Amino acid sequence: MKSNNLFTIGSYIKYYLNEGIIIRLQRSLILFLILIIGGCNDIKHSSSLGDILDAGILKVGTTYGLTTYYNGATGPVGFEYELAEGFAAYLGVKLEVFPYYNLDDLFPQLSNAHLDMIAAGMSVSPERYQRFKFGPGYQRVSEKLVFKQGKEWPRTIEDLKGKLVIAAGSSHHESLLKLQKEFEQLSWQETNDSDMEELLEMVLTEELDYTIADSNILALMRRRYPELSIGFSISPEQDIAWAVNKDRDDSLLAALIEYFGIIQNNGTLAALEDKYFGHVRLFNYVDTRAFIKSSREVLPKFQPWFEQYSNDLDWRLLAAMSYQESHWHPKAKSVTGVRGMMMLTLATAKELGIVSRLDPEQSIKGGANYLTKLLKRIPDRITHPDRLWFALAAYNVGLGHLEDARVLTDRQGANPDMWVDVKIRLLQLRQKKYYKTTRYGYARGNEAVAYVDNIRRYYDTLVWLDEQQPQILEPEITPDETEQEVEVVAD
Secondary structure (H helix, E strand, O other), rough: OOOOOOOOOOOOOHHHHOOOOOOOOOOHHHHHHHHHHHOOOOHHOHHHHHHHHOOOOOOOEEEEEOOOOEEEEEEEOOOHHHHHHHHHHHOOOEEEEEEEHHHHHHHHHHOOOOOOOOOOOOOOOHHHHOOOOOOOOOEEEEEEEEEEEEOOOOOOHHOOOOOOEEEEEOOHHHHHHHHHHHHOOOOOOOEEOHHHHHHHHHHHHOOOOEEEEEHHHHHHHHOOOOOEEEEOOOOOOEEEOOEEEEOOOOHHHHHHHHHHHOOOOOHHHHHHHHHHHHHHHOOOOHHHHHHHHHHHHHHOOOOOOHHHOOOOOOHHHHHHHHHHHOOOOOOOOOOOOEEEOOEEEHHHHHHHOOOOOOOHHHHHHHHHHHHHHHHHOOOOOOOOOOOHHHHHHHHHOOOHHHHHHHHHHOOOOOOOOEEEEEHHHHHHHHOOHOOOOOOOOOOHHHHHHHHHHHHHHHHHHHHHHHHOOOOOOOOOOOHHHHOOOOEEEOO
């Protein structure tokens, strides 16, 4: 079944909980924890965790946003949402999410005990630390001053010569107040009508000159809007953590510490973080801009074939693969002899019944069928999204080398069924002390890792372009250019 959000893992954490990969505390142990913290036999009914277990519901407040919570094509998604879903599964209760538009609206709900906790990608500033208790930090972000590419680059506060607007209720307000003590001329406006993502878009349309964004959100947004540029950091890195009511007992906080300890130790947290942010850590302005441009001008010519031959895959994934392989040039070729839009070898093309690798329709059909075959050969116990990452890596480096990397992963005590662990060992296939112990020997595993990351970035951008259709770039090339003979040289 096709999905508009291919990489939403929904019950990903719950899978590991239910399958025993994460050994969660049983209800009896949790209740024992409550008794120890409360110090009396009747504390369960008046404790923060006991109330949740009695009600069978975990009430979590969050904000709408790219990394927190939103309704995708297959249901609720978001990094914070999936973490909260896993915590509810760990407790054995139902998750109820209460999304708000502003953090300021969430704080009173937590203080009045209408919410059990806030999971909204919230940084632990000193001011917030005075108001709430926080669970373990699970990410670190810094605050960046953002301006539009091509405008004068502000390198310090003293260089700001225009309109600076930030989201009301954000930690950016506190950071600017500190800076204002040193730079009295610093001024800014705050808005409740636009969130961080909207303010970034307003910088692009030149409705304002500057805004401030958290580094993790900015990394994702720059894949959509490459003209977003970083001036300087407003603050040092801060922890991101969940907030709980300061006036309640520590039983819920203790469960949070245990939960994050478990998912950190077994790699689930790293896998989820990699799913949302791992492929956007590196940013290339020229590549991103070129991809968006080609998506508007070249892709429509081939899109019907991507849709026709996608099988159970998302056609946008195939299109992203093809751009990584050939930049959508039908006559592309590499120094290793692979050719066409999907860069098929002669042997693979023959196996798939492809007569001409330079025929774009045949190449797309062959590439789609080959990826489908690879997916079927990945062990059934490996679930999405890891299953897909493995198949994409095998498309690039071969199943044999992928299996070598999984064997190395197992030997080193990591999880051979998780991409976040296996991709580290793919890098080791270039090192003699490792590849000499494998069946298939040396491989450029670093290229396979980059291959998967690039496709994930292209796919995310294609999904956004397909659903939003923003007018970012004007056409600059003619269709004839797509037919030129092109040689793709490996890095």
